Amino acid sequence: MENEYKKDREKLMSLTRELMPQEFGRVGVIWVTVLLIVLGSGLMAYIHQLSKGLIITDMRDYSSWGIYISNFVFFVAISLVGSLISAILKLTYAGWRTPLTRIAEVIAVSAIAFAGLTIIVDMGRPDRIINLFIHGRIQSPIIWDVLVVATYLVISTLLLFLPLIPDIALCRESGINSKFWNMKIFKWLAMNWKGKKSQFFIVNKSIKILAILIIPVALGIHTVTSWLFATTFRSGWDSTNFGAYFVSGAFMLGAGAVIAAMFMIRRQYKMEKYITDGHFDKMGKLLVLLSLVYLYFNINEYLVPAYKMKHGEAAHLNSLFTGHYAPMFWSVQFFGMILPILVLIFKKGRKPLPSFIISIMVIVGSWFKRFLIVTPTLLHPFVPIQNVPESWKSYNPSWEEWLIAASTLAGACLIMTLFIRIFPIIPIWETAEGNGIKVESHDEK
Amino acid sequence: MKEEENTSRRAFLEKSLVGGISALGVASLFSACDTDVKETGEKVKLLSPDGQIVEVDSAYINTNIPDLKLSEHNIREGVAGKKFVMVIDLSRCKNAKKCKEGCSKMHFLPKERSYVKVEKMQDSEKTAPYWMPMTCFHCDNPPCTKVCPVDATFKLSDGIVAIDNDRCIGCRFCMVACPYSARIFNWGEEMYALDKEEEKAIPEHTACSTHKLGTVEKCDFCPQKGEKNELPDCVSACPNGVFYFGNEYDDAVTNGDETLQLSELLKTKAAFRYLEELGTKPRVYYLPPVNRLFPFKDVEESKNS
Numbered sequence: 001m002e003n004e005y006k007k008d009r010e011k012l013m014s015l016t017r018e019l020m021p022q023e024f025g026r027v028g029v030i031w032v033t034v035l036l037i038v039l040g041s042g043l044m045a046y047i048h049q050l051s052k053g054l055i056i057t058d059m060r061d062y063s064s065w066g067i068y069i070s071n072f073v074f075f076v077a078i079s080l081v082g083s084l085i086s087a088i089l090k091l092t093y094a095g096w097r098t099p100l101t102r103i104a105e106v107i108a109v110s111a112i113a114f115a116g117l118t119i120i121v122d123m124g125r126p127d128r129i130i131n132l133f134i135h136g137r138i139q140s141p142i143i144w145d146v147l148v149v150a151t152y153l154v155i156s157t158l159l160l161f162l163p164l165i166p167d168i169a170l171c172r173e174s175g176i177n178s179k180f181w182n183m184k185i186f187k188w189l190a191m192n193w194k195g196k197k198s199q200f201f202i203v204n205k206s207i208k209i210l211a212i213l214i215i216p217v218a219l220g221i222h223t224v225t226s227w228l229f230a231t232t233f234r235s236g237w238d239s240t241n242f243g244a245y246f247v248s249g250a251f252m253l254g255a256g257a258v259i260a261a262m263f264m265i266r267r268q269y270k271m272e273k274y275i276t277d278g279h280f281d282k283m284g285k286l287l288v289l290l291s292l293v294y295l296y297f298n299i300n301e302y303l304v305p306a307y308k309m310k311h312g313e314a315a316h317l318n319s320l321f322t323g324h325y326a327p328m329f330w331s332v333q334f335f336g337m338i339l340p341i342l343v344l345i346f347k348k349g350r351k352p353l354p355s356f357i358i359s360i361m362v363i364v365g366s367w368f369k370r371f372l373i374v375t376p377t378l379l380h381p382f383v384p385i386q387n388v389p390e391s392w393k394s395y396n397p398s399w400e401e402w403l404i405a406a407s408t409l410a411g412a413c414l415i416m417t418l419f420i421r422i423f424p425i426i427p428i429w430e431t432a433e434g435n436g437i438k439v440e441s442h443d444e445k
Numbered sequence: 446m447k448e449e450e451n452t453s454r455r456a457f458l459e460k461s462l463v464g465g466i467s468a469l470g471v472a473s474l475f476s477a478c479d480t481d482v483k484e485t486g487e488k489v490k491l492l493s494p495d496g497q498i499v500e501v502d503s504a505y506i507n508t509n510i511p512d513l514k515l516s517e518h519n520i521r522e523g524v525a526g527k528k529f530v531m532v533i534d535l536s537r538c539k540n541a542k543k544c545k546e547g548c549s550k551m552h553f554l555p556k557e558r559s560y561v562k563v564e565k566m567q568d569s570e571k572t573a574p575y576w577m578p579m580t581c582f583h584c585d586n587p588p589c590t591k592v593c594p595v596d597a598t599f600k601l602s603d604g605i606v607a608i609d610n611d612r613c614i615g616c617r618f619c620m621v622a623c624p625y626s627a628r629i630f631n632w633g634e635e636m637y638a639l640d641k642e643e644e645k646a647i648p649e650h651t652a653c654s655t656h657k658l659g660t661v662e663k664c665d666f667c668p669q670k671g672e673k674n675e676l677p678d679c680v681s682a683c684p685n686g687v688f689y690f691g692n693e694y695d696d697a698v699t700n701g702d703e704t705l706q707l708s709e710l711l712k713t714k715a716a717f718r719y720l721e722e723l724g725t726k727p728r729v730y731y732l733p734p735v736n737r738l739f740p741f742k743d744v745e746e747s748k749n750s
Binding site: 053061065125128136234383 | 562563564565566579588591592593594595596597612613614615616617618620621622624625626628629630631632633634635636657658659660661720723
């Protein structure tokens with residue numbers, strides 16, 4: 001009995017050594033440098049925007065929302081992956097998800113944090129943000145969004161942090177890089193973790209409660225975000241399907257994001273043992289399912305109004321199907337949704353490299369899909385656009401806008417990268433448990 | 446028993462509260478009648494509110510009263526006793542653009558910017574095109590005020606949908622929510638560039654005309670004019686009497702030349718509201734473009750061809 005316990009502790013320690021965060025390689029250093037450069041130049045562009053006002057963007061009275069808003073929707077969408085992997089797959093007892101939970105949760109936390117920042121970037125008067133709290137009107141969908149996004153951020157952070165506590169303790173215990181791990185912050189973050197049975201009981205129970213809680217909140221954040229559009233009269237937005245349409249698109253994007261992150265982490269840190277081909281196979285299947293659901297909602301959103309071609313909707317739909325936005329619209333529909341289904345439905349397509357390429361297509365496609373939801377609608381208002389400068393009739397984001405949007409994406413990537421540098425990205429104790437190693441400590445000091 | 450105690454306690458609180466307030470009121474009344482004033486013996490004749498001529502000692506006359514209307518104006522309060530309404534006669538408009546000029550001038554906007562639009566409309570292929578001036582419709586069920594997260598745009602008792610430019614956070618949700626594209630945004634300072642003197646000339650009592658960077662503005666129905674029973678500048682600037690403006694409580698609208706009974710006008714002239722099916726209940730009515738004063742002529746188009 002005592003012997004078995006010792007064996008388990010040894011196994012746990014060797015697993016810890018294997019999964020300890022690793023220093024950046026050459027690629028890692030280049031990656032972080034590029035991210036820092038993009039982030040820095042975006043910050044400069046934002047300072048420029050703060051001093052001049054939104055005039056430096058290409059948004060004007062008709063295209064009054066632009067890529068800041070579509071970028072915000074993209075961030076909210078991608079953050080839904082946290083609830084997909086750590087809640088839905090947990091509650092359906094999909095044991096294979098263990099090595100992916102932390103990847104998904106760190107994507108969720110960094111994305112939702114930058115969703116909040118992006119919405120501030122879009123404000124004409126960011127200096128008055130306090131008004132949201134002192135004069136907030138609960139009748140406004142923006143306030144619903146503030147409330148539900150903040151709630152989601154809290155629950156996601158807890159879902160990231162709670163399973164991390166035992167791992168931080170294990171990292172400290174391992175003795176590797178002890179100078180780093182002995183820093184006060186980690187001692188504090190490990191919260192006096194001893195690995196007692198009672199402690200594991202609390203952590204497991206809390207994770208389960210949070211996993212259940214996060215599902216309605218996740219549906220909430222993206223449904224409410226869709227209502228920022230669906231509560232208006234605008235053609236293309238005036239839809240009762242919008243909540244479900246947005247949520248399904250978000251899950252598709254989230255699954256794509258996890259595949260892309262899985263591939264890069266596995267390659268960079270040689271994690272083939274933990275992130276296996278089987279994971280790509282299963283995530284590929286999941287992505288096919290989610291893309292099919294999204295396809296269904298796309299048919300609803302575009303085919304049904306197109307069948308009727310109401311006067312107000314016709315100009316908007318024609319601009320998407322055959323007009324100015326047709327090349328973007330059809331590329332996004334094909335490369336971002338149809339092709340993933342066609343490729344990932346075959347076993348060979350679900351190998352790591354092809355599914356990585358497809359996941360990148362899904363991510364890029366999803367970003368432009370949100371552009372196509374926001375901009376063409378605004379350029380086709382009920383009252384025809386007349387007597388304004390020619391440039392106001394179209395929307396071509398300025399370089400400042402591109403830079404600021406890119407820097408928010410870079411910022412989210414940087415948070416994820418730094419997280420992986422500091423913490424073990426594959427959950428140690430959960431993996432050990434999955435391998436039949438007892439993780440509870442007998443040490444009752 | 447407990448409940449009884451509670452109610453009596455509440456009653457006591459209410460009584461003492463009311464008592465306190467009335468005591469305060471009386472005290473302030475006394476302080477208002479300054480008893481220390483020494484009479485000068487010089488009597489001044491004044492007209493009382495009920496039309497009587499009264500004589501008071503000049504010592505009691507305080508000439509130092511600030512202009513109440515300007516200093517105490519609350520942009521969240523409408524003009525009392527008014528419910529502004531507009532009727533636009535489409536048969537009279539020839540796109541003279543004087544309304545736009547008048548609006549730009551009144552609201553200290555650059556020349557090419559105005560709260561009024563004049564749209565070239567054509568309902569269907571074979572029907573005749575016509576000019577359609579559009580202001581903010583000051584809807585009775587405004588989609589813009591519904592979505593505002595900070596109550597920076599709101600409906601007033603006089604029917605006006607106003608904006609508090611000191612509170613607006615510039616999220617532009619209201620612009621997106623307005624199906625009539627009535628709202629414009631201060632993207633940059635050049636959109637309302639005024640010199641300091643001009644800026645000083647902006648009167649206080651204008652719900653929208655305080656141009657602030659990064660906030661939304663729009664047609665405000667010129668309440669500072671309506672309050673004095675004057676017409677908004679777009680109305681008085683129009684050479685063809687397209688715009689009729691008035692107080693719904695008086696059941697009368699005027700374009701400056703003729704004054705008509707609102708209810709009768711709406712009934713007999715087949716008045717309609719733009720995009721009625723959206724349920725926004727605009728306060729601006731249109732009279733259809735029939736028996737036109739002018740043949741439709743698109744100056745810009747003929748210039749180009």
